[in-house]
Amino acid sequence: MTKRLFLLLSALFVLIAIVGCSNNNDELQAEIDDLNTQLTQAKAAASSGSSSGPSQAELDSVKAELEKAKEDLANAGSSSSVAAGDDATQPSGWGSRLKLVKDRGKLICAATNDSPGFSFINETGEWTGYGIEMCKAYATAIFGDHENRFEMQAIGWADRPTVMQAGKIDVMVLANTQNARREATWGNFTTIHHYAGMGIMSRLDSGIIADDWMSLDGTSVCVTAGTNYVPAAEDLKGQYGIDFETVQLADTGPAYDEGRCDFTIGGKTDLGRNQIDLTDPDAHVVWNSLMGKDPWGMLVGHGDDQWYDLIRFVEWAMINAEELDVTMDNVDDMVANSENARILRMLGVEGEYGQEVLGLDIDFAYNVIKKIGNFDELVERFYSINDETRVGGFYRPRGNDALWNEGGLLFAPGLE
Amino acid sequence: MSTRPSLKLLNYHGVPIWRNVVFIRLAMQALAALVVISIIWLLATNLMDNAEKRGLNLSFRLLSTNAGFDVPYSLIPYDSSNSILYAFMAGVANTLRLVGIAMITTTVLGILIGLARLSSNFVISGLAKVYVEIMRNIPLITFAFFLVFGLLAGLPKTSEAWHLPGIGSMSNRGIFLTSVDESSSLTPWLVIVLVGVVAAYLLHRLYLKNRGELRLFGIRLNRGFTPIVLLILVAAVGWIAQPDAPFVFDQPELKGTNFVGGMKLTTELFAILTALTVYIASYVAEIVRGSVQSVPKGQVEAAKALGLNYWQVTMNVVLPQAARIAVLPMIGQWVNLTKGSALAMVVGYAEVFVVARTAIEKTGMAIQIFVMVIAFYMIMGAIFSLLGNWYNRKVQFEGR
Incomplete structure (x- = not known):
């Protein structure tokens, strides 16, 4: 008996340890590599005589840091938590993810496979959707191309916090709702790309009146387990002093369709899409009223600022490209003939805005726009009103997702 | 000389220590324990290190905060303000x-x-x-x-x-x-039933005293039935005499959709x-x-x-x-x-x-x-x- 318990206990510890395995030395090595890159850059800048490049003093300081880091690596056996010295310019996690991705030769993205238009597996068994295109865009920015350079991993909605903590994936390209709690405990949300609202779809025969919150009293709701809709349903009860039965399911679709519940909670645009797939779409209504905010962003892990910036750079490039009317088709023309300094800078023809510090190619934006397109082209591919050009997904008006100068909330800092 | 294995650890009839069965057994036990403990220690410290590096908080403090979500159909009374x-x-x-x-x-x-x-x-x-x-x-x-x-x-x-x-x-x-729920008149009714049980028992004793024969107005009363009938009568009187029944039947009613x-x-x-x-x-x-x-x-x-x-x-x-x-x-x-x-x-x-x-x-x-x-x-x-x-x-x- 005791022996068995003992074995179980040790098995438990093995499991715990697997969750958080990585090598300390890798991190220092990554740092040294990073400093080496900076050193090379500094030398190159010095030899080309560019006035805007780093000065000799900077070169020296980088050299000193490199020496210090090497020393630390040698001493790493005795102490694991030593950073690259007190005067290190970057935190200890800086650059480790990019190095990992480059060594692997592949970007690993995680997504659920049940969001039409966003991330799903189509009839031919291929991953498709906005999120998958974004994964391709990140891979293109890092490797110059996405062919065989990215890999999708299917996860469930409730798996997200665990997957983020395990740190085995590089980006989570899911329809993730951003909120403060998740920022603190899950990881960093990158640029918000869809300003959704948390909405309600109800059955017409249930006696629920659309947009009348009080009519939800005494009914049943189906919510996806492990999403923020579970606590949101609870907030709703408190806010209006009503009570209803909550059914938490891994997949709410079939249960709601069969009438287990009277209403369901989700992103408003998704609800409209899901309605089409129900047995009798006309027997349901999507409310105009919203339960709350539901901003969607991609997720990266905590602790590596370089990776976080890199992912956002790709998104900023795509949004800026839409703003500057640079498209997949005219990008070559722009490189050759454009007179607009902002466009030329973005495409890496002239000037630099930090992409090389982040370990990206100077023309990464060109590659991304050439292969994936600008933000608008990408959205149009899955959410266009035009059924002919849409390759999947459904019609979703841009609404709040329009550019900041076109009445929407979509905003990206300039690439300058 | 006895063939019983001695527990003497050292200097056992000149057998060197590395071939002494008692020593080998003890040493293997100690070694196994050491290996297990060091593996656990290694894994635990590794977990701590990595958790710290990832910024994962391993404390259980948040368990005491408000849940804010529902546990549907809970067996124990629960609402979302619980921890x-x-x-x-x-x-x-x-x-x-x-x-x-x-x-x-x-x-x-x-x-x-x-x-x-x-x-x-x-x-x-x-x-x-x-x-x-x-x-x-x-x-x-x-x-x-x-x-x-x-x-x-x-x-x-x-x-x-x-x-x-x-x-x-x-x-x-x-x-x-x-479902069958108790009402306010359940306790008095139970007291009346208890009285009935006592009465039935006394009747039973009376039968034993009279060698199983008891007559009322010349009719011979059945020995097995009479105490039970008495109990039922008392219980029924107790039920009817009170303004409301001791039990209420809670019938599920359709309210809204549930x-x-x-x-x-x-x-x-x-x-x-x-x-x-x-x-x-x-x-x-x-x-x-x-x-x-x-x-x-x-x-x-x-x-x-x-x-x-x-x-x-x-x-x-x-x-x-x-x-x-x-x-x-x-x-x-x-x-x-x-x-x-x-x-x-x-x-x-x-x-x-x-x-x-x-x-x-x-x-x-x-x-x-x-x-x-x-x-x-x-x-x-x-x-x-x-x-x-x-x-x-x-x-x-x-x-x-």
């Missing part, structure tokens, strides 16, 4: 309810099917065999899915629920039964309960068949020779002996049942794993909460093992 730890306990209680009911249903159904399997009737044993073969070859999760969506599709909406007047109704929201009041068994619990029962019972049936067959034939023949009928032989001779053999494999199936209860997640019954998932979403404490879930299932398994071993020791033949 996350309490929500976890509500999940545990829901799991225990599921496992508790399923243990009884699987055991009963398993024994019945196991006995049917042994029946000399070709049709009965054939059907039992088909059942066992089919169920043992379907993955439990597939069966659970099939069952829950079959139930949801097959059962009517609440507005068209199947009614059994006065008893309850069945719909795709679950089974709703009339039934309110009465007892309820949700579709989700019903589905996972049925899935587990039907599935695990096929394994239990095989255990029962095997252990019954291993009871020596002479026992049955001897019992039959004494003139006992089939049920007497089965209940008093075969099953008690088969139980000795079946107890350990049965414990194994109950542990399987406990682990299988985690599948309730796919059908939407809020047991401990569902609550854990929600709590992880809410707090980001994946490691801590998974450890808690694992610890819960381990404790359940250990309790089953201890009970099994205790029962096994109790029922084994003496002197074996």
